[in-house]
Amino acid sequence: MEKAKIYQVDAFTDRPFKGNPAAVCLLDEPADEKWMQNMAAEMNLSETAFVVPRDDGFGLRWFTPTVEVKLCGHATLATAHILYETGILAPDHEAVFHTRSGVLTAKRTDDGIDLNFPSDEVSPIEPPAGLSEALGLEPVYVGIGRWCVLVEADSEEAVRNAKPDFGLVAAVPYGCVCITARAAMPEFDFVSRLFAPGAGINEDPVTGSSHCMLVPFWRGRLGKDTLTAYQASARGGTLKVRVAGDRVYLTGQAVTIFSGVVG
Numbered sequence: 001m002e003k004a005k006i007y008q009v010d011a012f013t014d015r016p017f018k019g020n021p022a023a024v025c026l027l028d029e030p031a032d033e034k035w036m037q038n039m040a041a042e043m044n045l046s047e048t049a050f051v052v053p054r055d056d057g058f059g060l061r062w063f064t065p066t067v068e069v070k071l072c073g074h075a076t077l078a079t080a081h082i083l084y085e086t087g088i089l090a091p092d093h094e095a096v097f098h099t100r101s102g103v104l105t106a107k108r109t110d111d112g113i114d115l116n117f118p119s120d121e122v123s124p125i126e127p128p129a130g131l132s133e134a135l136g137l138e139p140v141y142v143g144i145g146r147w148c149v150l151v152e153a154d155s156e157e158a159v160r161n162a163k164p165d166f167g168l169v170a171a172v173p174y175g176c177v178c179i180t181a182r183a184a185m186p187e188f189d190f191v192s193r194l195f196a197p198g199a200g201i202n203e204d205p206v207t208g209s210s211h212c213m214l215v216p217f218w219r220g221r222l223g224k225d226t227l228t229a230y231q232a233s234a235r236g237g238t239l240k241v242r243v244a245g246d247r248v249y250l251t252g253q254a255v256t257i258f259s260g261v262v263g
Helices: 033-043 073-085 131-135 156-161 211-222
Strands: 004-011 020-026 047-054 057-063 095-099 102-109 112-118 141-144 149-152 177-182 190-196 201-204 226-231 237-244 247-252 254-262
Touching (some): 004 073, 020 033, 020 073, 033 047, 033 057, 047 073, 057 073, 073 095, 073 102, 131 149, 149 211, 156 190, 177 211, 211 226, 211 237, 211 247
Parallel strands (some): 149 177, 190 226
Antiparallel strands (some): 004 254, 047 057, 095 102, 102 112, 112 247, 141 149, 177 190
């Protein structure tokens, strides 16, 4: 592997040290999968994105410190941010990413960067055994999306105060649980938290991909196509979100923290 440029970016925030940190590695050509996994483990962030130029856009893959994932929102936002900030993409050009979840796009707007992702409709299920004990709360509703269990709590306070047992959460299907409730804060429509110990992430600070299921879920509850969401982790993050057909649009900002060279 020749030298590659790498950046650390805080996504879904307009201030350093908030939102969700991601690493973005700019490659000239596809890298060895083991090398990418080792680099993600070295960065030790919830996600490291690897981006490669193509004639029809960019190839994009995401790795946690332990596994490759099929979809990541905040690292996609961080990648688009770096492409615009470095001038690789002109401000008025759309970023086109070819990923394991199909073609994703990003473009700059007055509010930040708009991500176009596939919608993830949630289906109700019986609560898995031990779910209440794993989360430390009583679910109002339990459903499942493509890759994560969704749990509705009875209040924002219950979401914020939940103290999950990550060993028990890892035993839940997919090893991933998103808890959510209607927001008590008037500036937001709903709040959430995301636990994914099965992917090596006990709590993700701000998760774009979970909003692919949260947005259609809360549209059904609230009757609104456009919503404002808050992920109530210790770092916290805000997303402007909307649904259009089978697509979910996530809008956020990002801040570059540092850059370096690998190799």
